[in-house]
Amino acid sequence: MAQTASFREAASVALDSLRGSKLRSFLTLLGIILATTTLIAVMSVISGMDHYIADNVSSMGSDGFRIVRMAFIGNFNPKKFLEMQKKNPELNPEEFTFLKDHATLVREIGMRDSRSVSASFGSQTLDSINLNGVTANWAVLNNTQIAMGRYITDIEVTKHSPVCVLGWDVMDNLFGNADAIGKLIRVDCVQYTIVGVAKAKGSVFGQSQDGFVDIPIGMYFQVYGSRSGVSYAAIANSQDVLEQAQDEIRMLLRPYRHLRPQQDDTFSVISSDSLVSAWNNLTGAIAATAVAVVSVFMVVGGVVIMNIMLAAVTERTREIGIRKSVGARRSDILNQFLVEAAMLAGIGGLMGVFLAWLVAVAVRALTPVPMVVPISSVAIGVGLSSIVGLFFGIYPAQRAAKLDPIEALRAEA
Numbered sequence: 001m002a003q004t005a006s007f008r009e010a011a012s013v014a015l016d017s018l019r020g021s022k023l024r025s026f027l028t029l030l031g032i033i034l035a036t037t038t039l040i041a042v043m044s045v046i047s048g049m050d051h052y053i054a055d056n057v058s059s060m061g062s063d064g065f066r067i068v069r070m071a072f073i074g075n076f077n078p079k080k081f082l083e084m085q086k087k088n089p090e091l092n093p094e095e096f097t098f099l100k101d102h103a104t105l106v107r108e109i110g111m112r113d114s115r116s117v118s119a120s121f122g123s124q125t126l127d128s129i130n131l132n133g134v135t136a137n138w139a140v141l142n143n144t145q146i147a148m149g150r151y152i153t154d155i156e157v158t159k160h161s162p163v164c165v166l167g168w169d170v171m172d173n174l175f176g177n178a179d180a181i182g183k184l185i186r187v188d189c190v191q192y193t194i195v196g197v198a199k200a201k202g203s204v205f206g207q208s209q210d211g212f213v214d215i216p217i218g219m220y221f222q223v224y225g226s227r228s229g230v231s232y233a234a235i236a237n238s239q240d241v242l243e244q245a246q247d248e249i250r251m252l253l254r255p256y257r258h259l260r261p262q263q264d265d266t267f268s269v270i271s272s273d274s275l276v277s278a279w280n281n282l283t284g285a286i287a288a289t290a291v292a293v294v295s296v297f298m299v300v301g302g303v304v305i306m307n308i309m310l311a312a313v314t315e316r317t318r319e320i321g322i323r324k325s326v327g328a329r330r331s332d333i334l335n336q337f338l339v340e341a342a343m344l345a346g347i348g349g350l351m352g353v354f355l356a357w358l359v360a361v362a363v364r365a366l367t368p369v370p371m372v373v374p375i376s377s378v379a380i381g382v383g384l385s386s387i388v389g390l391f392f393g394i395y396p397a398q399r400a401a402k403l404d405p406i407e408a409l410r411a412e413a
Contacts, residue, residue, distance in 0.1 A: 133220020
């Protein structure tokens with residue numbers, strides 16, 4: 001009970017000190033506020049990006065991977081990019097057929113080509129729609145769920161049938177609440193019969209994932225050719241053989257392209273593991289930078305709190321003497337000032353949390369950057385600021401506790 005009363009008294013004194021001089025209190029806590037705001041803002045960006053990476057990985061699957069002409073996992077190198085543009089030939093349907101016939105460690109392998117087009121129905125026209133020419137298993141490979149109708153079939157791919165599956169946004173903008181199945185849609189002056197509508201996937205970085213039209217890849221090649229933009233997707237027999245499946249694709253594609261052992265791959269293989277690994281490396285660098293910045297702010301804030309607490313000891317010397325003369329122990333005085341320092345820093349942490357929340361709301365509303373404020377970051381921010389207050393409050397608290405009661409009473413007599 002005595003400890004509870006002592007804590008309440010210390011907390012009350014700390015709050016009175018804050019209310020008594022609002023400007024000084026704000027300047028005292030400014031370093032802690034900035035440190036907490038920075039910490040939570042960075043963690044919010046990382047958390048939001050984690051959701052983005054998770055969405056991309058989930059569409060690929062833990063046992064899925066992509067084969068593309070070129071890709072950068074990690075730091076972008078302009079010189080290497082130009083070299084890859086010269087050396088890496090486009091993927092093509094013949095290579096896909098070869099891989100499909102000879103790969104043994106994948107249960108699904110598909111092909112896609114894409115471009116930006118205009119789509120129209122009646123007087124309604126949508127620009128910048130992503131037209132995908134796909135194999136019949138692309139819905140499985142890309143985790144596309146069907147809301148209405150069905151997906152494209154193998155027969156429609158083989159026969160170059162003019163059918164299509166709409167993304168949810170395309171259907172909603174062109175047809176609204178009307179039934180789109182069986183209707184004709186015009187894409188770059190070519191008519192397609194709608195056979196299905198995909199479930200909404202939402203948006204990432206402000207860009208909708210539902211503004212697409214999927215058509216049979218045979219029909220796509222017939223209209224646009226197959227000279228550029230082709231990529232493959234595959235699903236390994238199991239997650240346990242994911243790496244072996246990727247190696248098998250490499251071992252099949254390299255001799256097909258007549259690559260010698262010392263030559264680099266002229267294609268890129270991307271898996272969910274490689275994306276997660278690259279993201280972890282990036283977030284590690286971001287976190288390290290944030291820790292450096294936060295540390296500076298925390299140290300500055302802690303030093304300011306220590307100075308303010310030292311000033312408080314001087315101002316309250318007579319009070320300390322009176323408390324000691326009526327029986328207060330050194331530990332009571334020590335705990336009193338430590339609790340006050342921790343309370344000051346903790347309040348600064350709470351103010352930083354509120355400011356970080358406002359920043360997150362503003363960024364989400366005004367930019368496409370995903371920000372999710374994790375509860376753990378709030379706990380870490382407030383907890384860390386309180387620990388800093390305790391650490392930098394030790395010296396002033398010890399100084400107060402060591403005061404001689406007679407000298408303390410005489411100081412302001």
